[in-house]
Amino acid sequence: MRTRPLKVALLGCGVVGSEVARIMTTHAADLAARIGAPVELAGVAVRRPDKVREGIDPALVTTDATALVKRGDIDVVVEVIGGIEPARTLITTAFAHGASVVSANKALIAQDGAALHAAADEHGKDLYYEAAVAGAIPLIRPLRESLAGDKVNRVLGIVNGTTNFILDAMDTTGAGYQEALDEATALGYAEADPTADVEGFDAAAKAAILAGIAFHTRVRLDDVYREGMTEVTAADFASAKEMGCTIKLLAICERAADGGSVTARVHPAMIPLSHPLAGVREAYNAVFVESEAAGQLMFYGPGAGGSPTASAVLGDLVAVCRNRLGGATGPGESAYAALPVSPMGDVVTRYHISLDVADKPGVLAQVATVFAEHGVSIDTVRQSGKDGEASLVVVTHRASDAALGGTVEALRKLDTVRGVASIMRVEGE
Amino acid sequence: MRTRPLKVALLGCGVVGSEVARIMTTHAADLAARIGAPVELAGVAVRRPDKVREGIDPALVTTDATALVKRGDIDVVVEVIGGIEPARTLITTAFAHGASVVSANKALIAQDGAALHAAADEHGKDLYYEAAVAGAIPLIRPLRESLAGDKVNRVLGIVNGTTNFILDAMDTTGAGYQEALDEATALGYAEADPTADVEGFDAAAKAAILAGIAFHTRVRLDDVYREGMTEVTAADFASAKEMGCTIKLLAICERAADGGSVTARVHPAMIPLSHPLAGVREAYNAVFVESEAAGQLMFYGPGAGGSPTASAVLGDLVAVCRNRLGGATGPGESAYAALPVSPMGDVVTRYHISLDVADKPGVLAQVATVFAEHGVSIDTVRQSGKDGEASLVVVTHRASDAALGGTVEALRKLDTVRGVASIMRVEGE
Numbered sequence: 132m133r134t135r136p137l138k139v140a141l142l143g144c145g146v147v148g149s150e151v152a153r154i155m156t157t158h159a160a161d162l163a164a165r166i167g168a169p170v171e172l173a174g175v176a177v178r179r180p181d182k183v184r185e186g187i188d189p190a191l192v193t194t195d196a197t198a199l200v201k202r203g204d205i206d207v208v209v210e211v212i213g214g215i216e217p218a219r220t221l222i223t224t225a226f227a228h229g230a231s232v233v234s235a236n237k238a239l240i241a242q243d244g245a246a247l248h249a250a251a252d253e254h255g256k257d258l259y260y261e262a263a264v265a266g267a268i269p270l271i272r273p274l275r276e277s278l279a280g281d282k283v284n285r286v287l288g289i290v291n292g293t294t295n296f297i298l299d300a301m302d303t304t305g306a307g308y309q310e311a312l313d314e315a316t317a318l319g320y321a322e323a324d325p326t327a328d329v330e331g332f333d334a335a336a337k338a339a340i341l342a343g344i345a346f347h348t349r350v351r352l353d354d355v356y357r358e359g360m361t362e363v364t365a366a367d368f369a370s371a372k373e374m375g376c377t378i379k380l381l382a383i384c385e386r387a388a389d390g391g392s393v394t395a396r397v398h399p400a401m402i403p404l405s406h407p408l409a410g411v412r413e414a415y416n417a418v419f420v421e422s423e424a425a426g427q428l429m430f431y432g433p434g435a436g437g438s439p440t441a442s443a444v445l446g447d448l449v450a451v452c453r454n455r456l457g458g459a460t461g462p463g464e465s466a467y468a469a470l471p472v473s474p475m476g477d478v479v480t481r482y483h484i485s486l487d488v489a490d491k492p493g494v495l496a497q498v499a500t501v502f503a504e505h506g507v508s509i510d511t512v513r514q515s516g517k518d519g520e521a522s523l524v525v526v527t528h529r530a531s532d533a534a535l536g537g538t539v540e541a542l543r544k545l546d547t548v549r550g551v552a553s554i555m556r557v558e559g560e
Numbered sequence: 561m562r563t564r565p566l567k568v569a570l571l572g573c574g575v576v577g578s579e580v581a582r583i584m585t586t587h588a589a590d591l592a593a594r595i596g597a598p599v600e601l602a603g604v605a606v607r608r609p610d611k612v613r614e615g616i617d618p619a620l621v622t623t624d625a626t627a628l629v630k631r632g633d634i635d636v637v638v639e640v641i642g643g644i645e646p647a648r649t650l651i652t653t654a655f656a657h658g659a660s661v662v663s664a665n666k667a668l669i670a671q672d673g674a675a676l677h678a679a680a681d682e683h684g685k686d687l688y689y690e691a692a693v694a695g696a697i698p699l700i701r702p703l704r705e706s707l708a709g710d711k712v713n714r715v716l717g718i719v720n721g722t723t724n725f726i727l728d729a730m731d732t733t734g735a736g737y738q739e740a741l742d743e744a745t746a747l748g749y750a751e752a753d754p755t756a757d758v759e760g761f762d763a764a765a766k767a768a769i770l771a772g773i774a775f776h777t778r779v780r781l782d783d784v785y786r787e788g789m790t791e792v793t794a795a796d797f798a799s800a801k802e803m804g805c806t807i808k809l810l811a812i813c814e815r816a817a818d819g820g821s822v823t824a825r826v827h828p829a830m831i832p833l834s835h836p837l838a839g840v841r842e843a844y845n846a847v848f849v850e851s852e853a854a855g856q857l858m859f860y861g862p863g864a865g866g867s868p869t870a871s872a873v874l875g876d877l878v879a880v881c882r883n884r885l886g887g888a889t890g891p892g893e894s895a896y897a898a899l900p901v902s903p904m905g906d907v908v909t910r911y912h913i914s915l916d917v918a919d920k921p922g923v924l925a926q927v928a929t930v931f932a933e934h935g936v937s938i939d940t941v942r943q944s945g946k947d948g949e950a951s952l953v954v955v956t957h958r959a960s961d962a963a964l965g966g967t968v969e970a971l972r973k974l975d976t977v978r979g980v981a982s983i984m985r986v987e988g989e
Contacts, residue, residue, distance in 0.1 A: 154853060158711065164776070164896040165708050261706060267854035269698070269706030277690060277698030279594050280874020282587065347593070407860060410839055424583060424871035425696035428861035431836060432854060442853035445709020459888035467593040 132163065137452050138173035140205045140230070142196050142221055143212040144184055147235060147262070148175070150441035151209060151448075152187050162445070166452040170207075174199045200225040207451050209444060210234040211262075219243055226254040231455060233447040235262035235440055241336035241352045244343065248464035257460050259447035264337045265290050265416040267439030268432040269446070274344045274420070275462055282423040283345040286384040287559060290337040292414030292434040293328035294360050294380040296320045298399075299412050302377050307365050320414050330359035331397040334382045341418070342384035342395040347468035350384075350395050356475035358398035367399075367553055370485060370524065374557070376401040377409050381558060385478070392473045401483055402559035409559075419559075476533030481510070481560070483526050485552040486542065490521035494547045498523060501545065505538040506530070520549075526557065561592065565600035566881050569634045569659070571625050571650055572641040573606045573613060576664060576691075579870035580638060580877075581616050591874070595881040599636075603628040629654040636880050638873060639663040640691075648672055655683040660884060662876040664691035664869055670765035670781045673772065677893035686889050688876035693766045694719050694845040696868030697861040698875070703773045703849070704891055711852040712774040715813040716988060719766040721843030721863040722757035723789050723809040725749045727828075728841050731806050736794050749843050759788035760826040763811045770847070771813035771824040776897035779813075779824050785904035787827035796828075796982055799914060799953060803986070805830040806838050810987060814907070821902045830912055831988035838988075848988075905962030910939070910989070912955050914981040915971065919950035923976045927952060930974065934967040935959070949978075955986065 139155070141148055155162065155172055163169040175187055176196035184192070193199055200208050200221050208225040210232060212218045218239050222232050232251065234240065240247070240263050251258040261271045265288070274283065289295050293315060300311040312329070315321035327333045335355040342350040360380045371378050379402055384395045402409050407429045411417040416434025421427055433439040454461050488494045495514060502509050508528040515522055527535070535554075542548050568584070570577055584591065584601055592598040604616055605625035613621065622628055629637050629650050637654040639661060641647045647668050651661050661680070663669065669676070669692050680687040690700045694717070703712065718724050722744060729740040741758070744750035756762045764784040771779040789809045800807050808831055813824045831838050836858045840846040845863025850856055862868040883890050917923045924943060931938050937957040944951055956964070964983075971977050 150853070154709065158709075161711070161776075161897075162709060165894060268857060269702035272706050273698035273702060276879055277701050277875040278871065279878035280583065280587075280591060280876075281871040282590070347590075407839070410836070422871065424579070424867040424874070426862045426865075426868055428697060428859075430698075430857075430859060432857035436855075438853040439855055442707065442710040442851065445853070446706040447709075449708035450705055453891065454888070457888040459883070459886040462882065465594060468590075 133168035133456065136169040136171035137166070137206040137455065138171050138204055139448065140173055140199045140208045141175045142208060142210045144175050144177045144187070145211070146437035147211045147440045147444065149184060150437040151211065151444050154441055154445055156186055162449065165449050167456050168452065170448070170452060173205060196221055197224060200230065201228050203228050205230045206455055207448060208232045209448060210236060211444065212236070213238065215239055215242060219247070222247055223250045226250045226256045231257035231451045233444055233451055234258070234260045235444055236260070237263040237333070237336045237340065241339040244340065245349050245464060245466065252463055255460060257451045257454055258463070259451055259461065261447050262440045262443035264340050265418060266432070266434040266436065267442045268416060268418065268430050268434065270418055270430050271344060273430065274341070275465070278422055278425065281425050283420060284386045284423060285421040286341050286345050286418060287408060288337070288341065288382040288418035289379055289408055289411050289416050290382045290418065290434060291328055291334045291380060292416055293321045293325060295411060295416070296414040297329070298360065298363065298378055298380060301363070301365065302368055305365055308361060308363060329361050331357045331380065334380060334397040338382035338384055338395045338397050341382065342393060343466065345384055346386060346393045346470055347465045348393055348470040348472070349466045350393070350472055354395060354472040356396035356398070360399040363399050364553070367555060370483060371401045374401060374483065374526070376403050376557070378555070379408060383558065387473065387477070392471045394473050394475070394478050396475060396478060398556060400556045400558040406559040476531060476536070478532045479529050481527055481529055481557040482535050483524070483555045483557055484539070486523040486525070487549040487552055488521050488523050489547040489549065490516040490519050491547070494521070495523065497545055497547055498525070498542065501541045502527070502538055505534050505541065507534050507538050522552070562597035562885065565598040566595070566635040566884065567600050567602035567633055568877065569602055569628045569637045570604045571637060571639045573604050573616070574640070575866035576640040576869045576873065578613060579866040580640065580873050583870055583874055585615055591878065594878050596885050597881065599877070599881060602634060625650055626653060629659065630657050632657050634659045635884055636877060637661045638877060639665060640873065641665070642667065644668055644671065651676055652679045655679045655685045660686035660880045662873055662880055663687070663689045664873055665689065666692040666762070666765045666769065670768040673769065674778050674893060674895065681892055684889060686880045686883055687892070688880055688890065690876050691869045691872035693769050694847060695861070695863040695865060696871045697845060697847065697859050697863065699847055699859050700773060702859065703770070704894070707851055707854065710854050712849060713815045713852060714850040715770050715774050715847060716837060717766070717770065717811040717847035718808055718837055718840050718845050719811045719847065719863060720757055720763045720809060721845055722750045722754065724840060724845070725843040726758070727789065727792065727807055727809060730792070730794065731797055734794055737790060737792060758790050760786045760809065763809060763826040767811035767813055767824045767826050770811065771822060772895065774813055775815060775822045775899055776894045777822055777899040777901070778895045779822070779901055783824060783901040785825035785827070789828045792828050793982070796984060799912060800830045803830060803912065803955070805832050805986070807984070808837060812987065816902065816906070821900045821906070823902050823904070823907050825904060825907060827985060829985045829987040835988040905960060905965065907961045908958050910956055910958055910986040911964050912953070912984045912986055913968070915952040915954070915977055916979040916981055917950050917952050918976040918978065919945040919948050920976070923950070924952065926974055926976055927954070927971065930970045931956070931967055934963050934970065936963050936967050951981070
C-alpha cells in the first residue's frame with residue numbers, strides 16, 4: 132500500500148459534510164485498505180468558521196473555498212455545498228488545479244452536467260455524483276456501469292422522500308394534503324418552505340440526470356415536464372383504491388416505442404398496488420428500471436439524510452481515489468445517442484378522469500363522443516349520481532397527452548359537464 | 561474512438577452465451593460507443609459444433625476452448641460454461657495469455673475465487689462476475705464499489721428463483737411442497753433434478769460470494785451453513801401467517817454484534833410481511849443490505865434466465881474493455897479484513913418451534929423449564945389441544961443456534977413431548 136496519503140478537500144460541512152468527515156476519521160483504516168492508500172482531510176471550507184465541529188481539527192477549517200481548491204496538492208474535492216454558485220465555479224477551478232470531484236449537487240448536475248463533464252475531461256479528471264440522485268441508493272453506478280451492455284427503456288422513480296412521506300400518510304390515514312404536509316413538517320421530513328419538494332423541482336432535477344444516463348442523451352432540466360402533488364386529494368386516493376392503485380409522485384424517463392426519442396416527466400400518478408413501487412413507504416426512495424435484456428429491476432433505500440448521502444459520497448470517493456492511484460479515470464458523460472427529447476404532448480399513457488356532470492340522460496353519450504372525436508379510447512366508465520348531481524369516472528386506454536389535453540378542453544365546454552374534478556395518469560401497468 | 565476492435569472469446573454458447581453473442585451483434589454500435597472501441601466476437605467454444613446457432617458465424621465456432629484462450633490476441637474471455645472444470649483451467653490459462661475474464665460461474669467463484677483473483681492480479685488482468693449472483697441484479701458492483709466507503713453489517717437475500725417460486729406458490733395457494741415443486745417443474749422454473757436449488761447449494765455459493773465482498777473477508781463455501789427448504793410444510797405457512805409472516809429461503813451474511821467475526825448461512829426463515837423481501841414474488845430475486853451509513857437498501861430483479869444473465873455479463877464486458885483501453889484494472893479481491901467466520905452455533909436469532917405434546921397439566925411448565933435451563937428466553941407460547949393430543953408453539957427471543965439446538969435436544973427427551981413438528985428461524989425484524 133502507498134503510504135503517502137491522498138488529500139481531500141471538503142466543501143461544505145453541514146449535515147452531509149460533517150458525516151463525510153466523521154466517517155473519514157473513524158473508518159480511516161478501512162478506507163485506506165480499500166483504496167490502497169490513506170486518505171487525509173486536507174481542508175474544510177465552511178461559511179461559519181466559528182461553529183464548533185466535533186472531530187474536525189479547527190486548523191483545517193477555512194472560509195476561503197477558492198484558495199482551498201486552488202492549493203494544487205488536493206487530489207479530490209468533495210462538494211456538498213449544494214446550489215449553483217459558488218459550487219459550479221469551485222468545481223471547475225478544482226479540475227483546473229488538478230483535483231477530481233465528488234459532488235452531491237443534483238441541481239447543479241441537472242443544470243450544468245454537460246459543461247462540468249467537459250471540464251473534467253479537459254483536465255483528465257473524474258466527476259462522480261452518486262449522491263445527487265436518491266441518496267444512498269446505488270443508482271448512477273448501476274445505470275452507468277452495470278447496465279452499460281443493456282438498453283434501458285424506462286425508469287420509474289420515487290426520488291423525493293418528502294413527497295412520498297406525504298402521499299404515504301394520505302394513503303394510510305385518509306388525511307388531506309395539508310394535514311399530511313403539516314405532519315411531515317413536524318417530523319422534519321419537509322422543510323419550512325416545501326416548494327422544491329412538493330412542486331416537483333427536486334424530482335425533476337433527478338429525472339434529468341437519470342434520463343441523461345439511462346438514454347446516453349443530454350436531457351436538460353427544461354426538457355423535464357413537471358407537475359407537483361399539492362392538488363392530490365383524499366378523493367383521488369379513494370378513486371385510486373377503487374382501481375386497485377395508490378398514488379405516487381413519479382419521475383418517469385421513457386424511450387418512445389419506436390426508440391427514436393425520449394421523454395422525462397415528474398407528476399403524481401396512480402400505480403397498481405401490485406407494482407413494486409406501490410409498497411415503498413414513508414420517506415424511502417425507489418427506482419424501477421425496465422431494460423431490454425435485464426428486464427425489471429428495482430433499487431430501494433433511503434433517499435436523503437446525512438449518513439445515507441455520506442455513504443454515497445464516500446463510495447464515490449473510494450472509486451475516484453482508486454482511479455487516481457491507477458492513473459485512470461472512470462466513465463465520463465455518455466451522450467453519444469443524442470436522441471431528441473420530446474415534449475409532454477407526445478407522452479403516451481393512460482388517464483383516470485373524474486367529471487362532475489349533470490344528472491340527466493344523454494350525458495354519457497355526449498362525453499363519450501368527445502373522447503372519440505379526439506381519438507382517446509375509453510377503457511371503463513363509472514357513473515354515479517344523486518340529487519341532480521352526478522359524477523363520471525373515465526379510465527382511458529393509452530393515448531397521447533396532447534390528445535387527452537384536447538379532450539379535456541372540449542369536455543369543459545360541454546354544458547352538461549360542470550367541472551373536471553381530477554385528471555390523473557395511470558402508470559406501471 | 562479507437563477503430564481496432566477488442567477481441568472477445570466466448571466459452572459456452574447455451575442459454576446465456578447465445579444471448580451474449582446476439583446482443584454483441586445487434587447492439588454493436590452502442591457497445592462500441594460506450595466502450596470507446598468496437599468489440600468483436602473472435603471465437604466461440606462449444607461442445608457440440610454441429611448445432612445450428614443463429615446469428616453466429618460458423619467459422620468462429622470451435623470445440624478447442626484451450627486453443628481459443630491461448631491465441632494471445634484475445635482481450636476478454638467470457639466464461640459461461642459453468643461448473644468447476646474445465647472452466648477453472650480455461651480462466652487461469654486466459655490470464656496467462658493476456659486476457660481479462662468475465663464469468664457467470666457462481667460455483668467456481670465461490671469455491672476458487674481467491675485463487676482466481678490471485679491469478680488475475682499476477683497477470684494484471686480483470687476478473688468480473690456480476691452475473692454469478694442474482695442474475696441481472698446489479699449487486700457485486702454496488703457492494704464492492706458503491707458501498708466501498710460504508711460498513712455492511714448484514715445481507716439478507718432471496719438469491720434462488722426456483723425456491724422462491726415454490727415458496728410463493730405454497731404461500732399463495734396453500735399447496736404442499738411437492739405440489740408446488742411439480743408446478744415449478746412444469747413451468748420450467750425447476751430443473752428435472754432440483755437438488756442444487758431446493759437443498760440450498762446454489763444459494764450457499766452465492767452467500768459465500770456475497771459475504772466475502774460485503775465483509776472484505778474470504779468466506780469459503782464450507783463456511784456457509786446450509787439447510788434446504790424441502791421440509792417446509794403448508795402447516796409452517798399457516799403458522800407464519802399467524803405470526804404476520806411469510807417463509808422465504810434466505811441467504812444471510814452477518815457481522816457479529818461485536819464486529820469481530822462474520823457468519824454466512826442459507827435456510828428457510830419466517831420474515832414479517834412488512835419486510836421488503838416478503839413482497840418478492842414468483843422467481844424474482846432480491847437482496848436486502850443493511851449498512852452503517854446507508855441504512856437499508858434493497859436490490860430487486862430477475863435472478864436467472866438467458867437475457868438477464870447476459871445483461872450482467874455485458875455490463876462487466878463493457879467495464880473490463882474500458883479498463884483495458886485505459887490501461888487500468890478494476891477493484892480486485894478485497895479480503896484485508898480477514899475476519900474469522902464463525903460456525904452456525906454462534907448465530908443469534910429468534911426461533912419459532914412447534915411441538916406435539918401430551919395434553920395434560922404441567923407440560924408447559926416442563927417445556928418452559930427446558931428453555932430456561934438452556935438460557936433461551938421465551939417471547940410467546942400458544943397452546944392448543946384436543947382428544948389427548950396438543951400442540952405448543954413457542955417463539956423465542958434472540959438466542960444462539962447452539963443454545964436452541966441444546967434446548968431442542970433436551971425437549972426431545974421429555975416423555976411429554978411426542979415430537980418436534982418444526983423449527984424455523986425468524987429473521988428481518
